[in-house]
Amino acid sequence: MREQRTSDRATSLLIILVIVSFVAMTIDIRAEGEGVVGTFRQGAQTIFSPLQSAATAVVDPAIDFVDAIANLAGLRDENARLRARIGELEERLDSVAGLEAEVASLRRILNLTPANESVGKVAAHVIARGDTFDASFRIDRGTSDGVLVGNPVVDDTGALIGVVTEATGEAATILPIISAAADGVRVKTPTGEVGILRGRGSERVMDFEVLDATEAVFADQLLVTAGSERYPAGISVGRVLEDGGPEAGRLQTTAVPLAEFGKLDFVVVLQWTFTTQLQTTTTTVPETTTSTTGGEG
Amino acid sequence: MSGRRILVGLALVGLAIVLQTTLVVRVSIYGVAADLVLLTVIAAARRLDPEPAVLLGFTAGIILDLLGTAPLGLRALVYTIVAYATVRTRDRFEVAIPTLGLAVYGIALMGTVLLAVVGTLFGEGTLRDPGVVRQLLLGPAYDLVLALVVLPAVSWALGTTRRREALL
Structure with a gap:
C-alpha cells in the first residue's frame, strides 16, 4: 500500500x-x-x-599523453613531411616578404585594415564542452578579460569558430557555427557571390546557399565572412565541398569549416561587436573627409 | 530514505556533470560520446526512492541546461522521464545482468531519442543532422559499456549493502 x-x-x-x-x-x-x-x-x-x-x-x-601514444606510429612520417614543408616554405619566404611590403603599402594607400587586425584579441583555453547534441563549449575568459556577448571567436589559425552567447566574469560560452541552432554565417566566395553558411550539427558538413547567384562555385574555393551584424568581414570560414551552379538564380551546395572543432584547446576571442564597428565607422568617416580635404588643400 | 543518500546522489550527479563536460565528451568515437550524466541518473534512480529519484533527474538536467546553450528545461524534461522510467521498471529488469543491460540500453535510447525529438521541436535542429541516426544508436551503446563501471560504483556510493544488489 x-x-x-x-x-x-x-x-x-x-x-x-x-x-x-x-x-x-x-x-x-x-x-x-x-x-x-x-x-x-x-x-x-x-x-x-x-x-x-x-x-x-x-x-x-x-588526454594529450594518450593522444601522443596513439599517434606514435605516425609521428616519423609526419616529421619527414614537416621537414620537407619547411624547406618549401623557406624558399617562398623571400617572395612573401616582398608581397607583404606591397600589401602594407596598398593598405596605407586605400586606408584599409583587415578585420582580424583592427580589433583586440583575447586568447582563451577551452574548459568544458557540451554533449553529442550540444556543440557549445566554454572558455576560461569572461567579462573581466574584456569578452562580451556577441564577440566572434576564431581558432589559432584565424578560422571562424562561432560567437560568444553567454559571459560571466571568469568564463564564457561559445556557440559554434556548426551547431544547427546557430545563426547562418554570411560569407562570400572568391568570385564575390554572397550567401549563407548554416551548420547541421555535424562537424564536417555545412549547407551553403546563395540567393540571386550569377556564377558557379567550385570545390575547394575559400569562403570568408562578408560582414554582418554577427561577424566582421574577412574571416576565413570554410571551403566549398562540392561544385554547384545557379538554378533559377539559387545556388545550393555544401562546405566544410576550416576549424577542427573536435580538437579545440585554445581559441581567440575577437573584441568586436557590430556596435563597435558602427562607432568606428562613424568616427572614421569625418576623419577621412578631413584628410582628403586637407590633402586637396 | 535517509537524507544522506539523497545528498550523495546529488554529489554524484555534480561529479558526473564535471566529468561529462571535461573528460567524457572528449573521448568521442565516430563523433559520439557517452552520456555519463544520463547514466548516473539511471544508476541513482535504481537505488533511491521514487520521488527523490525523479527530482534528482530533474536537477541533473536543469544544471546541464544552465551550463549549455540548449533551451532551459530540455535536458531536465528528458532526465526526469528517464529517472521515472527507471523507477517504474527496475523491479522487472533487475533479475540478471543481461536483462539489466537491456534495460539500461533501452532507457538510454529512449532518453536520447526524446532529447533529439524535443530538442528539434524547440529549435535545436538535431534531427536535421545527417549523422543523427549514428548518434542515436551509438550513444546508448557507449552508455551500456560505461554502465559496467558506473552502476556498481553508484550502488556502492549510495550504500547498498546486499552483495547481489550491488552487483546488479
Missing part, C-alpha cells in the same frame, strides 16, 4: 516537472537567453567554471 502511494506521488511529481520543463523552455526561447533565465545561467556557470577549469587542468595532460 505504501509502495503504491509513493509511486502515485512520483507520477504526480513527474507530471508537474514535465510541465515546469515545457514552461521553462518556452520562457527561455521567448526571452532569448535574457532576463531571469540568463541570470540563472550565469549563476550556474560561475559555480561550475572553477570546477571545470580544475578538471580540465588534470584531464588535458592525460
